[in-house]
Amino acid sequence: MSDPQQKSFKKYIPNPEGLNLELHLKAVETGLLHIQRCLSCDKARQPPRYYCSACFSSEYEFVPVSGEGFMYSFAINHFTVDRAWLRNAEPEDVNLGDPVLVSVEPRGEEFAFIWVDKI
Numbered sequence: 001m002s003d004p005q006q007k008s009f010k011k012y013i014p015n016p017e018g019l020n021l022e023l024h025l026k027a028v029e030t031g032l033l034h035i036q037r038c039l040s041c042d043k044a045r046q047p048p049r050y051y052c053s054a055c056f057s058s059e060y061e062f063v064p065v066s067g068e069g070f071m072y073s074f075a076i077n078h079f080t081v082d083r084a085w086l087r088n089a090e091p092e093d094v095n096l097g098d099p100v101l102v103s104v105e106p107r108g109e110e111f112a113f114i115w116v117d118k119i
């Protein structure tokens, strides 16, 4: 009889595609969070999109950012197998406006977890 405590569970690793793949490749390559920026008007945008919402340009680049910021919004998923990206805090302890630090944890060649830590 096998011991249930001995089971090892593999964490699900998504396979990002398109612009999300570009974002994750930058994170894996550098270990830093990147944000997409329009090369025409300089507007930053997240999540990444093919066209700028300000000037409709399709020219963009991904630029590294510090990861420091504030909790702008969040949702609690009650039916997930993964705690998503909030780390070192329980969802009920998070409030809009709380200072946070976003960091990346490369997993594989094409994906990185993007973690949010309440600071």
Ligand SMILES: [Zn+2]
Residues within 6 Å of the ligand: 038, 039, 040, 041, 042, 043, 052, 053, 054, 055, 056, 057
């Ligand atoms: Zn633009």
